[in-house]
Amino acid sequence: MAHTRPSITGIPHPPCTLATIAWVGVRELRDAVGTRWFALYTLAFAALGLGVSFVSAAGSGGQGLSSFGRTSAGLINLVLLVVPLMALSAGASSIASDRERGMLAYLLAQPVSRTELLLGKYLGLAVALLSCILLGLGLCGIVVGSRGGSLDASSIIWLAGLSLLLALGMLATGMLISVVTRRASVATGTAVFLWLALVFGTDLALMAGTLTFRLRIEELFALSLINPLQVFKMWSLHAIDSTLDVLGPAALYAVEEHGNGLHGLFALCLGLWILLPLALACVLFSRKGAS
């Protein structure tokens, strides 16, 4: 027998990799749900979502006309602001703060491989984020359902699913930051900086580029695919309202060029934002273990 696997927190150790990951994940989920950031973000997300739903329900009344995409536009905007911040900071603080508190050394002393630990934490946080998104958007759904609004059931499911994809990507990126930085404060700072860059920086830079370099529409569209937030936004509009042409000539070009392939294109972009950072984080984290 190479070594035994003693139990932490009264839970017997799991026998195989998947079970180990699940075990770490559940532990992480339990920790995450108990923290202040989770409560804060969930509350903020739900409150803002409720606000958007109420306001847009109020705006569409009176004339018997449904508002096309007003509620969904508001919710997309909200998700763009809150979900990446939530996911990035959750990911960034995960490994780094454990390392700072000495928890990482303790965990790694258990018969848990580094990859298992990372993936387990990722899964646990992902479920925590999912529950936060479900709570927030679920409340919006209830409000829209009771007060009348333009959103229908399938679009809120789309929105929740796409928000989760966005959260997964941002969480993976956050964990990559967490792996490469030494201190938790640096990791969080980097995450917030990246959030600012993704939410405002890249878009503003692209706008400036459009105006100064007279980017052609195909270039503009291709460049906008780099930003996962833009991808999420375009995908949501495409899936919910199927009116991507609301986004002007570049989007019209995209619809004409790719047609139904747009779903696949957007999925590919968001998928890369999930897989690449996660794989890189795994490699870097386990290499650290070797040294």
Add this chain to the structure above:
Amino acid sequence: MTRRTTPEIARLPRLACLARASVIVATMAAPRGVWAFHQLADQAVDHAAPASRTPANAGPSARHEPGEIGRRIAAASPGDTVIVPAGIYREHLLVDKPVALIAEAGAVIDGGGSGDIVEITAPDVTIRGFVIRNTGIDLDKENAAIRITAPRAVIEHNTLEDILFGIDLREAPDSRVAFNRVGGKRLDIARRGDGLRLWRSDRSVIESNTIHDGRDAILWYSKGIVVRNNVGYDCRYGLHLMFSDDVTITGNEFSRNSVGIYLMYSTGVEITGNRLIRNRGPSGYGIGLKETDQFSVRDNAIVGNRSGVYIDGSPFTDKRPGEFTRNTIAYNDVGFTFLPSARGNELTDNNFIDNIDQVAIAGRGSLDANRFWKGERGNFWSDYTGYDQNGDGIGDFVHESQTLFENMMDKEPKLRLFLFSPAQQAIEFVGRALPAVRPEPKFVDEVPLMSPVLIDIPSRAGSTNSHIGVVGLVMGIAGAGVVLGAGRLCPLVALTTRLASRRSPRTTAGEAT
């Protein structure tokens, strides 16, 4: 009745055979009951005719050989009413005397995929109740289901299917086209024909028709037309006026076309009480006006288009201001698009509700030559931020539209790609906070209305969505369940791992120590 499918018959000129087929159709047409009859008629024709299936290149002259209906017309005297019993008539029809052709239910004229189907060269002809289908697809020859070249035709209650051009009036004034359904061939837009076309057909009435999957419904050089209560969808232009004066367009619904109503070079047009919904695509205007003069646009619902109203060089002269009153312009990407050439329009008592860009100037230019209020009446703007302290229904502050991002979008439409993003809002915020970058107001409404002007829009059954409440509830419960259950999950995992570990020799050994 004989069924001769001998080679001799096959060698006869095609239209003789067609005629023979029609005879058989007509003789079989005795039994009542539409469906049974359809089958019989089909059978009959199929028996008769290898010839009727031969490629239809008989040419326009041969086309006028009379078929069954043709012979009935030949036998009728001017002013007669010809009742056509149910049946499928595979013939091309020439109506050259003033008769009324009234179809019994189930009478179908099938053009066999070639040429025009019904040609009317005599005045005062009525065509009522037919199904007319399957024209040719020759855009150069403009193959039409019904072509009229004489005045005072009445085309009513017909169903036109699978046709290139639908109803084509050429110099047919005082005609009436009503209660027809015109469905084009599902061709690429460039290969389609016009569902309805009027050419120099003054004082005609176009009423309660449904036109879909065509190119345009178009009026050329026709004065005093009334277009009332029609429905048009999935076309290029729902209704298109070229050089047509004194036209009244009222109570129509045009949806999902590239453009709902497009007026060009026409004078004296009234557009009232229409619904223009979700006309998107390359142009995407609810109503477009190009060099149109002396028009008024009242009481329309203009919803969900790419641009609600698009104004280019209208009004063309300064005889009368362009009038836009009591329209509801809602949820369009752009409410009103003005080209710099648009001068002298007056907008009062309209509802501007949640258009992403309420009023835009395409390119550079100013809206100074247009007015957004008159006397004590302005418009309702859903983005008005002022209040009404004295309760007179008029906002106490002027409404100025000046948002930085809108300005940028008007100048560079590519920037629309960044709509709904936080970056857009950052720019709006900067525009509000820093006077240095605040744009000049696009326009000013000095007496903005505090509440929408209610207009009577017949609303289609609104989508009541109780489903979303349920979905929201389920999502909320699921989310809450994860949060609350997270603590309790641990024992569950403990249980499963314990069970799993029993089966695993490696860890069983570990447990044992």
